[in-house]
Amino acid sequence: MSTISSKQVKKPKTQVRARVPSSGVPPPVNQQASARVPQAISFKPTDVAISQSLERLFPDQVELFRKLQNKEKQLDLIINRKLLDLQDHQNDINNKLNEDSRKNEILRIFIYNISENQPWQQAVGQPSLQPPSWTLRVEGRLLSDQALDVPNRKKFSSFLSSVSIQLFKDGKKNTETVIVPNQPNPDIVEWHDDQQRPKSEAEREQTQFDGLDVKRPGSSIPASALHGIEPTAEEKEITCEILIQPKSFPVKLAVKNESLIELLGCSEITQHDCVIKLFNYIKVNNLFEVAEYPQQDGHSIQQAPENIVIKSDDFLFRIFELNSFTVSRMMDAISTKLLKPVDPIRINYTINTLTNSTLGDVVIDLKVNPDLINGPSTSSNNDVSKLISELLDNQSSAADIAKLNDGLTLNLQLLNFNKLKYDFYKGIIENPVEFLEKLHKKNSEYLNILASDSVGFGQTDLVDEEIVRRSDYYTDELISEHIGMLLGSGRM
Numbered sequence: 001m002s003t004i005s006s007k008q009v010k011k012p013k014t015q016v017r018a019r020v021p022s023s024g025v026p027p028p029v030n031q032q033a034s035a036r037v038p039q040a041i042s043f044k045p046t047d048v049a050i051s052q053s054l055e056r057l058f059p060d061q062v063e064l065f066r067k068l069q070n071k072e073k074q075l076d077l078i079i080n081r082k083l084l085d086l087q088d089h090q091n092d093i094n095n096k097l098n099e100d101s102r103k104n105e106i107l108r109i110f111i112y113n114i115s116e117n118q119p120w121q122q123a124v125g126q127p128s129l130q131p132p133s134w135t136l137r138v139e140g141r142l143l144s145d146q147a148l149d150v151p152n153r154k155k156f157s158s159f160l161s162s163v164s165i166q167l168f169k170d171g172k173k174n175t176e177t178v179i180v181p182n183q184p185n186p187d188i189v190e191w192h193d194d195q196q197r198p199k200s201e202a203e204r205e206q207t208q209f210d211g212l213d214v215k216r217p218g219s220s221i222p223a224s225a226l227h228g229i230e231p232t233a234e235e236k237e238i239t240c241e242i243l244i245q246p247k248s249f250p251v252k253l254a255v256k257n258e259s260l261i262e263l264l265g266c267s268e269i270t271q272h273d274c275v276i277k278l279f280n281y282i283k284v285n286n287l288f289e290v291a292e293y294p295q296q297d298g299h300s301i302q303q304a305p306e307n308i309v310i311k312s313d314d315f316l317f318r319i320f321e322l323n324s325f326t327v328s329r330m331m332d333a334i335s336t337k338l339l340k341p342v343d344p345i346r347i348n349y350t351i352n353t354l355t356n357s358t359l360g361d362v363v364i365d366l367k368v369n370p371d372l373i374n375g376p377s378t379s380s381n382n383d384v385s386k387l388i389s390e391l392l393d394n395q396s397s398a399a400d401i402a403k404l405n406d407g408l409t410l411n412l413q414l415l416n417f418n419k420l421k422y423d424f425y426k427g428i429i430e431n432p433v434e435f436l437e438k439l440h441k442k443n444s445e446y447l448n449i450l451a452s453d454s455v456g457f458g459q460t461d462l463v464d465e466e467i468v469r470r471s472d473y474y475t476d477e478l479i480s481e482h483i484g485m486l487l488g489s490g491r492m
Helices: 031-036 052-057 059-095 201-206 258-264 271-284 314-320 327-338 378-392 395-430 432-452 476-488
Strands: 105-116 133-142 160-169 188-192 211-217 238-246 253-255 288-290 308-311 324-326 339-341 345-350 362-368
Touching (some): 059 378, 238 362, 258 314, 308 327, 314 327, 327 339, 345 362, 395 432
Antiparallel strands (some): 105 133, 160 188, 160 238, 238 345, 288 308, 308 324
């Protein structure tokens, strides 16, 4: 049993600094929290450990203390695991990994035009007071039993990312249109979903719509209805190209490589899922290998970048067209060449003013999931965030834990301090001469440690490299003493 002189027994020096509670969850750092929660006291590792000599003196009590420590670790593990589960669940909500395909509904889109004040609509002998015009309408709604006046009903625009309409007269771009700089083109009508979401639900509802109207003067007679008759300039056929980009969450991309489609088993996928499936394929087929770099000047490269490469088999060679490649090269190819935004729905429509309405001529059905269309569920996400915040921002709990930790640590430090005094007085009483000689020898060793930064001594009390080279020299007791000495002197 090692002994230390009374000169070496000093009261512990404490420093006031932030300390993490035993639960493993750090309290939030803000001015209010720091004002309410007292800062814990920091101790050295040797101050909070029970020595083996104490365990020999009080085996039953130390065993009970060990059991309490194990229970505390188990409780901390359970709390941290539940916190991670909550965070994983929150990520699942944000990434919509828990989507349910059974909730899919049909969004029906109608594309038609309405004719107004056309010559054939006027009564004979009565001139029209209004010029002829037509209105192109793109509208849609879910095929459900939900009434139109329901306040929280999702409107047509909530399912779309963008709508674009471009008009062409006589099948060609209108060259007569005068384009004014910094002004919108009258032949192009666009709507894009605002990425910056409105602050309130009421504002969000106000920006949604069920239909998009484009009204223009004049007439449009389809070429198929003219039967060889040359129309006037005001009656020439007007066509339009309509692009509709449905909204999806998470964002899916189109796979542009046939071999990659064959490997993934789908033509549309999220970038995250594509990377996961490729990694699983590479791992299952043992295509990872560590590249060996040549030595330079007889020394191997300690930190060689990109030393893990992927060997190409038939599938990967057809996809990447490389015999081997790095992970970063694979990620770059996925984001730039292999995955592209999904093509929008493209419709070529011809305006027909020979009828009152063409409703029903062009109908498109889309499969959508109303629960996923606007991103994460706000209510469920807020509930999970509230639980996490309550766990992390519980100031009273953090203060109680810090107070208990400080009290327990001070008691352990006092116990170790009293054990040192007990060993010192016991050695003096039992054999004063032998104890003092041993104490003098230990003090000489400690002095040499601090003076020479060495831990090996021979018969001359100097550095003995032969002793240091032997493994049996490094006993647990020796290492513990020297580490404690270096910690106490501030060298570590």
